[in-house]
Amino acid sequence: MLSDDDDSIWSSPVYRGLVEEFLRMRKRRSDEYEGAVLDSSAFAILWQLSDGRDRTLRELTDALDLEQSTVNRQVNAAIKRGYVERYEVPGRVSRLHRPTDEGRRAFEHDGLLRVTRLDRVFSDLAPGTPDGLLAQLKAFNDAYDRVLDSER
Template sequence: MTSGPQDPRSASVRAGAENTAISPWASQQIHDIVDELQRMNRRKASTFSGAILEASAFNILWRLWEGPRTLRELSVELELEQSTVNRQVNAAINHGYVERFAVEGSASKLLRPTEAGYVAFQHDGELRADRLRRVFADLAPGSPEALLHELRAYNDAYDRAVRAEGL
């Protein structure tokens, strides 16, 4: 004996519908922004046809392109645990893309790209730049300049919020 009409949706669908009522997002706009940021985040490990480097080696070489770094400096800049960066650096060293070298007066060895690392980074950087040129050509509405302006403003504001939280 039933007490009324049954909802034709399954219990899991009803539970999902109920969960949206208690969503952690303050608004649909916040939800949609988080969704777009998640889409961007999934692209950080994008593959490129003809690429030489793994994504982690590319990211390490990106930092080292600007100048030598210690393992600790890399871990801070990449926002990764030092053990993770150490593993990734060792893989890049084993592939011949990065080398350690001693600096007089410093207990820590520094890291720098090898010639092969420079060549691979330039090659893979051009693949990424080519993809971005194609994306920008199809970016409508909008412009690369506006995107850069808004991304920089967002990242600066995000960094200020994190610092204010004491993290």
Template sequence: MTRQMNAPVRDIRRAVNGQVEDSRRLAGLLASLDSARRVLSQRATLGTADMRLLWLFTDGESYTLRQIAELLGLEQSTVNRQVNAAVGAGLLVKARGRGRGPYLFTSSPLGVREFERTLDATLSTYRTALAAMGDERDRFLALVADFVEAYHVAVSEPASRRDRLGAPRP
């Protein structure tokens, strides 16, 4: 499997020597990274939605559906479906608030264990890849941080401003 995942990266590196535009090279590398991340995700015991949901509960607090929706920036109907699925899977515990208040949700012991197991597997993979970079690791992380910040700015700028600055349209 490693050979298959590395083949697109090799192809992208070869194409660079053939004068491929930097933005295309980056797009290809990010697509290859997405592919590898999907492989890792398929091996995980929890999916992205469950991980995002359980991450919210790492502070040990209880939340209502409305609070969860606000904190995750999702529609309440989506949160309702995800939370009830997590309750059904034993990842969250549902309890009535004070009196007849809204239901409160907390992470179950199983939810905590599965979250930690999936997070550890993901971070372990990142650690392995970063270790392979040797002395360039810190420089790489700094460059990625700079890129992510610049990308957020580029995404949030109106297209007309980018056009005036001479930036290519996506």
């Protein structure tokens, strides 16, 4: 069993620190926002649909990287709450999903809550800029994806 100060498996203290920070970020996936309308799963579904392209359940499952049964349950809950609608397209077997007007309003409302929090975070961040962080995160995620693809 590793103790808190056992760094023997880490090639660098920086790597250990990075893993720790990634775990801290992961805990924030389901952060609450005071006044939010949507739960985190409905927000994630509406995020995927916010580009204006309707999607099948399979496409949502792939994009959210969750089990299909989980996404099906979450989509059904969003439909029940009036945020998403499912509809048939002639000539297609799979039905498509799109946000309702209420879903778009709720997504915009909750998106603004997230923007407000990010504004507060970045006003407290020094040194650093949103642009710099975005560039570094995108570069990191692109490199990470390339490594994962090469391991498959």
